[in-house]
Amino acid sequence: MTYDTSAEADIRGINIDKLAKGFGILLPTFKNYVSVSKTSNREMRWYRKGLTLATAMNPLDTPATTGITKSLMQNTSFKARPFVVEQAWERQTSYIQKFFVESPLISMEDIKDNDIDVLAENVKDLVRAVHFKVDRRIYDILTEATTSGTPNPTTVNDTAATAGWATVATCNPILDLLNAKMEISQSGYDPEGAICLMNPLEHKNLINYLINVKGSSIPPFATEKIKSGVVMNLLGLKIAVSTQATAAYVITFVPSEAVKWKEFMPITSVVIDEPGIGKKIRVWEEGNGYLSDPRAVHILTGV
Secondary structure, three states: OOOOHHHHHHOOHHHHHHHHHHHHHHOOOHHHHOEEEEOOOOEEEEEEEOOOHHHHOOOOOOHHHHOOOHHHOOOOOOOOOOOOOOOOEEEEEEEOEEEEEEOOOEEHHHHHHOOOHHHHHHHHHHHHHHHHHHHHHHHHHHOOOOOOOOOOOOOOEEEEOOOOOOOOOOOOHHHHHHHHHHHHHHOOOOOOOOEEEEOHHHHHHHHHHHHHHOOOOOOOEOOOHHHHOEEEEEOOEEEEEOOOOOOOEEEEEOOOOOEEEEEEEEEEEEEEEEOOOEEEEEEEEEEEEEEOOHHHEEEEEOO
């Protein structure tokens, strides 16, 4: 029996690893929306930002809300000491998580019969599995999700939708998204170019509202949508659609500000050889993130 040496070369670990990483780059990923950096430690100590100075001194807030009024800083008496405004930070600790999966044992006969396709398809499926788990982790961090997977708007900005977006007679998605931008802006962050992340169901209802209800032309689609995950721009927001997003919620956030992702080990794969039997493919990634600026996030509920 003569083996195809070219095919055998293609399934060496280094080439499988390149295939895995190349496939991961092409997938839309929430990592495009967060600040990514490397870490050499499995324990992460970080600080969560509380109220910004802009929030604390927001002229739209009442003294009952903030306890700070313009009179405390405006028209200060000569030789008087300045009014002290202190920023709030909360120390946090998180730990690296491992996302780990492997294929079943693929027989050498299947590899021979199907050339490289069996291995390549397994690599893609395994990478996709790890990719989706990492994305969901980022989403849960972004939304302060509870164990049930429901976003918890206790620390981030949140408002209720005017009505469910499927209720075309009373809903107003445009006002809902403008409210999200307003909340982020009042917290001291620039909402222009912010990511607006939603489930395909909410995206369908939004497009239906824009076209069938309001008679708008079809919004232009971004040429980079396959790579970036952004499907269109609306009101200065980049609309991103993913099945990883929880239905009935629309999350608007300032990219690279809200979540920081620490990469302990990038996506990696190896081929485990069982001589005379077959091969296994193993894929993993290690990292974790944290919500450093919760007020850079807005959760729209009841969508």
